[in-house]
Amino acid sequence: MERAEEIVVRGIVQGVGFRPFVHRLALRHGLRGSVRNEGGLVAIHVGGSADALDAFARVLVAEAPPLARIAELKRREAPPPEGAGFAIAESGEGEVSVGIVPDVATCPACLAEIADPAARRYRYAFTNCTDCGPRFSIVACLPYDRPSTTMAGFSMCPACRAEYDDPADRRFHAQPIACPACGPRLWLEREGTVLPCADPVTEAARLLGEGAILAVKGIGGFHLACDATNAAAVARLRARKHRPAKPLAVMADLATAETLCGLDDAARAALVHPSAPIVLLPLRPGARLAAGVAPGQRHLGLMLPYAPLHHLLLAEAGRPLVMTSGNRSSEPQAFRDDEARAGLAGIADAFLMHDRPIVRRLDDSVARIAAGRARVMRRGRGRAPLPMTLPEDFEGAPAVLAMGAEVKSAFCLTRGRNALLSHHLGDLDEPATADAFAKAHADYAAIFRHTPEAVAVDLHPGSRASRDGAALAREKGLPLVAVQHHHAHIAAVLAEAGWRRDQGAVIGVALDGLGLGTDGTIWGAEILACDYRAMTRLARLAPIPLAGGDAAAREPFRVLLAHLDAALGRAAVDAHPGLAALFSGKPVATLRAMMDKGLNAPPASSAGRLFDAMACLVGRAPDRLSHEGEAAMGLEAAAFGHRAAPYPFEIRTTEGPDGAALQELNPGPLWRAALADLAAGRASGEIAAAFHEGVATAFADAAADLAQARGLPAVALSGGVMQNAILLEAMQRRLAARGLAVLLSAEAPANDGGLALGQAAVAAARLMAGDG
Known part of the structure; x- marks a missing residue:
């Protein structure tokens, strides 16, 4: 029947x-x-x-x-x-869930077809099937059908239509299906004029071989490309882009990647993942690359080709290529043709273009291998808009819009257990990025038909994201939930780990740059007891004044001076023979006067600035940083491959500004030990390793002791500093040895790019409990 x-x-x-x-x-x-x-x-x-x-x-x-x-x-x-x-059947209407696939790297079957001279799509740069190709970058709205994508303007030829209609074909209902007869086309141009050439890819490869810089239109935007083995070409790219030191990403095939970096199983799996991220991998000694690609670093940002165009270009070039975001320094990546022509003029010598429009800008995702698996550092093309699932007891939670942070901005839309963390958008202090953020939110809200019932923001009312969120909440008459920065970091880890609301509190260790604390001071190295709804601060790094405020994040010698003054006393610092050259020509008296008067010198317990200061001491940071993370990256590179006993901290109990008792981790003994090692001629790499081990030991042991005292079974680690693999792995080992479950982020970045997920989880939990 x-x-x-x-x-x-x-x-x-x-x-x-x-x-x-x-x-x-x-x-x-x-x-x-x-x-x-x-x-x-x-x-x-x-x-x-x-x-x-x-x-x-x-x-x-x-x-x-x-x-x-x-x-x-x-x-x-x-x-x-x-x-x-x-x-x-034809697609219907209905409520849209957070379920659309990201852009997917070219599959083996399509690659074989591109390489087959007898195939209809031989050397065709837009070959794809149901298992691969563009998705989120080309879809304007749901449902996902060809008329809803930027392929709507390309009518299928009879051969493509036959494949599309054949249930036995791997291109059956593949919406971006195309071929040379009916699909998008490539061309090469210079100064707006199309260059006559039989094959744009061959000509582009020839120009790269001669040292040219090309703007290459890809899946989610433009790259700037040059020969990664040509020192002069790399130097020209850096000069034109005004990017003096920040490492450049490199694209290579897997065989070449093996010669450039040490690859274990986890690294290979990350590289060949359908998202095809940039993966930070250890450089092999003597790797055939220009030194200017990753100056002073032990790791390389490496990715495999993920679009047919990349495979063709790499094969023709016969060498690894720099593939860095197509933008001017600090601006968003260009993704529209006219935007690229205007913004990249003067940087690119020529443009390798195509006529398939890109709906939304999607920077490449970035990951690194730490604690045994790939961990996302930047969520972009290939990852967004892959949804995340909140724990089961968030079923029925109200829809929340979480605005994220000022830097590494990303927002999060939730509805019940579904959490949609947006792609990386950049730093909101740049007007172009703030505009891109607003447009991206409107885009996501429309495509996923998300209507928020509450807005979550960072506790700092002065940040652009918080101001915009508060304005939206007022306009819509919605509850506004302010979430302390470090609480949100830990909540993001809990949400990704599936930690239910009814499981209670954990110990959270949040190490980052800066975030406003509940007591009105600046936090940045905190140990918390928290669940989703609430948190209590239990311990912190001893605060030091940041002379010049934001300037201290750009000039590490300011922070080093404050730390050494606190550890040794000013007279000892001035008399120390090893520090005279380091502070020579610096406005030491002015900085001390600012600190004494509290004039633009707020006290802060910042782990990020602690790392900057040590990098300055061991000569791994310039007087003025050219990009965020430069000093900490230099310090981690110095420590890579070294083993050392930990530098000590002093643990004492103090009273916080709000009157609550706090454990304080004082690095004074660490600085005295490091100075003694410098005076004894100990190698900077060993000093850097001892510093990493000291920070890991102090914070892991303090967290474990607090967990034991409170009977809590788990410790969650988060914050931008936790992207340091040496630190993260040392802390994980030490905590696990104490019998604690260690919760780590993987899909949501540990830095501020994942903050919105934590904000949304906290807001939803509070609203469900009636205490929003």
Whole structure:
């Protein structure tokens, strides 16, 4: 006897070949009916025997396409379907979930086709199928069908149409399907004039081989490319882009990558992941690269080609290529043709262009291997808008818009258990980035039909993200939930780890640059006891004054002076023979006067500035930093490969500005030990290693003692400083040895790029408890 059902599948089920998969599966089980996209889900109307329906439902999950992620499958009885066959029906309307697949690196089958002279798509730069190719960068709205993408302007030729309509073909209903006869095209231009050439890729490779800098239009925006082995070309790119020291990303095939970096299984898995991120990997000694690619570093930002154009260009060039974001220093990446022509003029010698429009800017994702797996440092192309799932007791939570942070900005949209952390947008103090942030939020809200019931912001009312969030909450009459910066860092880790609200508190260690504390002072190295709703500050790094405020983050000698004055006393600092040259020509008297008077010298317990100061002491930081993280990266590079006993901290109990008792980790003994080692001629790498081990030991032991005293089973680690792999792994080992569960972020960046996830989780938990 026939039975009929409607089966609704939610999750990542659009743009992954799910409907063709359902079609083939239904035919295999002798079922009739139809499948269609319905908003952000897939709806299946199917009829057949009870056994066949049960088997069909089981295999829907067990054999789902590799890019699909099924979050929920619901079955209910339905009227019998009409007709005898099984069809892919036109998409319908409906509520859109957070379920659209990110852009996906080219699959092996398409690569083989591009390399086959007998194939119809031989050397075609826009080859794709249901398992690979552009998705989020080309879709304007849901449901994900060709008319909703930037492929709408390219009419399929008969051959492509036949593949698209054939259920047995891997391009069955592949929305970006194209070929040389009907799809996007490439060209090379200079100063707005198309260059005559038989093959733009071959000519572009020739120009790169001669030392030219090219702007290359890709999936989510433009790259600036040059020969990564040509020192002069790399130097010209740095000079033109005004990027003197920040490492440049390199693109290479896997065989070349093996010669450039040490690759273990985790590194290979990260490189070949469908998201194809930039992965920070240890450089091999003598790697054939220009020294200017990653000056002073032990790691290289390396990615594999992820679009057919990249594969073709690398093969023609025959060498690794610098592939850095196509922008001027501190500006957003260009992603529109006219924007690139105007913004990259004077940097690029020529432009390798194509005519498939890009809907939204998506920087490359960045990851590094730490504590045994890849951990996202920047969430972009290939990761966004992959949703995250909040713990099960967030079911029914109100919809929240979380605004994130001022730097490394990203927002988060939640609805129930679904959390959609946006792609990386940049620093909001840049007007162009602030504009991009507003447009991206409007874009996400429209495409995912998200209407917030509350707005979450950072506790600091003066940040651009907080001001804009507060204004939106007032305009819409919505609750505004302010979340302390470091609480949000830890909550993001809890949310990703699946830590339920009813599991109670954990100890959180948040190490970063700066964040406003609940007592009105600047925090940045904190040990907290917290759950989603509330937190208590238990310990901190001893604060020192930041002479000049923001200037202290750009000039590490200011912070070093404050730390050494606190550790040794001013007379001892002035008399120390090893420090005379370091502070020569610096406004020491002025800085001390500022600190004495409290004039633009706020006290701060900042781990980021502690690392900057040590980098300055051992000569791994310039007087003025050219980019955020420069000093800390230099210090980590110095420590790489060295082993050393930890420098000591003094642990004492003090009273915080709000009157609460605090444990204070005082680095005075650390500075005295480091100065003694410098005087004894100890290598800077060993000093850097002893510093890392000292910070890890002090904070891990303090966190473990507090967890034990309070009977808490887990410690969560977060904050931008926790992206330092040496520190993170040392702390994880030490905490695990004490029998504690160690919670770490992986998909949400530990830096401020993941802050919005934590803000959203805290806001949702408070609202569910009625204390928003």
